[in-house]
Amino acid sequence: MAVELLVVHNISLPPGRFGGGVVERLFRNEPAPLRHPFLELLDGLRVSAHFLIERDGRITQFVACGARAWHAGASAFDGRRGCNDFSIGVELEGTDFVAYEPAQYEALAQLTRALRAFLPLRAVRGHSHIAPGRKTDPGPLFDWRRLAGQADLSADWLP
Numbered sequence: 001m002a003v004e005l006l007v008v009h010n011i012s013l014p015p016g017r018f019g020g021g022v023v024e025r026l027f028r029n030e031p032a033p034l035r036h037p038f039l040e041l042l043d044g045l046r047v048s049a050h051f052l053i054e055r056d057g058r059i060t061q062f063v064a065c066g067a068r069a070w071h072a073g074a075s076a077f078d079g080r081r082g083c084n085d086f087s088i089g090v091e092l093e094g095t096d097f098v099a100y101e102p103a104q105y106e107a108l109a110q111l112t113r114a115l116r117a118f119l120p121l122r123a124v125r126g127h128s129h130i131a132p133g134r135k136t137d138p139g140p141l142f143d144w145r146r147l148a149g150q151a152d153l154s155a156d157w158l159p
Contacts, residue, residue: 057103096139
């Protein structure tokens with residue numbers, strides 16, 4: 001199925017903590033290097049994303065763009081259910097309550113431009129837009145206009 005949608009998420013593990021490699025280990029289905037009550041809730045969870053953008057702007061790819069990642073869950077876009085089937089998932093290291101770093105916006109803009117050059121993308125949405133009521137990310141502090149300006153996106157690309 002053609003990849004038409006870029007979905008922006010946020011993640012921090014444990015919640016509110018950045019760095020430490022815990023997110024990477026989750027996406028590689030490896031045990032967490034530290035014990036934390038929240039991380040115990042994730043035991044056996046199988047999730048993935050195509051890309052992770054850390055606070056310093058470093059991008060790590062976990063899933064090939066032509067393969068399905070398990071990032072969207074129960075979701076819909078333009079009347080089509082199952083966004084995992086036709087989307088690329090990008091996780092920003094962050095939370096709904098902490099502003100994203102300039103390096104993350106620049107990395108996301110560069111990645112968006114690169115993906116647009118090779119895939120038939122037609123929209124960028126947050127997880128909250130494709131799973132309303134169930135998800136809130138990338139959160140109220142995510143600056144959609146900033147992304148549009150840096151990634152050369154017209155208004156019809158954004159929510």
